[in-house]
Amino acid sequence: MANKHHSSNRELLQVGDNAPFQFTESYKSLRTNLEFMSATSECKSIMITSSVPNEGKSNVAINLGITMAAAGKKVILVDADLRKGTLSRYLHMHRSKSHAGITSLLTGSAEWKDALIPLPQPNLVLLPAGPIPPNPAEMLASPKMKSLMDMLGKYADCIIVDTPPVTVVTDAAVLSRFVDGVLMVVRPGVTTIQGAQLSKKNLEAVNARLLGVVINGYNTKKSSRKDGYYYSYSYEYYDTGRRKSSSDK
Ligand SMILES: Nc1ncnc2c1ncn2[C@@H]1O[C@H](COP(=O)(O)OP(=O)(O)O)[C@@H](O)[C@H]1O
Numbered sequence: 123m124a125n126k127h128h129s130s131n132r133e134l135l136q137v138g139d140n141a142p143f144q145f146t147e148s149y150k151s152l153r154t155n156l157e158f159m160s161a162t163s164e165c166k167s168i169m170i171t172s173s174v175p176n177e178g179k180s181n182v183a184i185n186l187g188i189t190m191a192a193a194g195k196k197v198i199l200v201d202a203d204l205r206k207g208t209l210s211r212y213l214h215m216h217r218s219k220s221h222a223g224i225t226s227l228l229t230g231s232a233e234w235k236d237a238l239i240p241l242p243q244p245n246l247v248l249l250p251a252g253p254i255p256p257n258p259a260e261m262l263a264s265p266k267m268k269s270l271m272d273m274l275g276k277y278a279d280c281i282i283v284d285t286p287p288v289t290v291v292t293d294a295a296v297l298s299r300f301v302d303g304v305l306m307v308v309r310p311g312v313t314t315i316q317g318a319q320l321s322k323k324n325l326e327a328v329n330a331r332l333l334g335v336v337i338n339g340y341n342t343k344k345s346s347r348k349d350g351y352y353y354s355y356s357y358e359y360y361d362t363g364r365r366k367s368s369s370d371k
């Protein structure tokens with residue numbers, strides 16, 4: 123890894139830019155696997171989470187969104203990290219802190235047309251987090267959030283939801299009830315085995331449907347660049363099947 127710390131001006135490599143072949147291909151294979159899954163069970167709304175910050179959740183959400191949209195699907199990228207939303211910044215859609223987003227839709231202080239931001243890529247729309255609320259977990263757990271997700275489902279073919287880390291706050295766990303499946307990101311050098319296990323446990327405790335694990339930043343010699351920034355993404359999945367409902371017990 124490069125020694126430089128980019129925290130003040132975080133940049134992400136995006137598929138379609140000057141991304142290495144292997145990077146773009148990894149996302150295409152993730153897309154293909156999700157398409158296969160959707161043949162047998164609904165897989166329209168996908169939540170991205172991980173155990174701690176900096177594992178690459180937002181990075182994976184953006185690139186999966188772009189890859190899905192490139193296949194002609196209408197995609198909405200949802201920034202449900204209401205505490206530290208980063209998608210607008212990563213996508214260079216700079217907005218003031220008070221810009222409309224999920225929280226403004228939930229409080230009724232903005233309309234859809236104010237909150238949704240079309241991105242330069244065809245078929246791709248961003249729904250930012252909006253002004254930071256005092257009670258993010260409660261907002262995400264509310265029936266209004268469910269209606270919001272249902273509305274998005276009417277408009278889009280695919281909804282990718284970025285979230286905060288699942289071992290730090292409950293936001294992702296509560297939101298998992300309103301999505302079809304969850305992808306967990308792990309990153310060598312950042313994720314610990316205990317962290318990954320605890321994330322899985324937290325998600326299973328709320329009957330989330332875990333679709334699989336995305337390994338971000340898998341460091342191979344082949345994928346390294348001169349600046350030491352590694353872009354290889356490998357992907358594994360296991361389908362835990364349908365969520366258990368109380369009637370299954
Ligand atoms: N594969 C990678 N290699 C190097 N840096 C990465 C990689 N993935 C993400 N990063 C960097 O790590 C930081 C955190 O990524 P981000 O997607 O915001 O993580 P999270 O959403 O999990 O907090 C960002 O500065 C991002 O550029």
Ligand SMILES: [Mg+2]
Nearest residue numbers: 179180203208
């Ligand atoms: Mg993030």
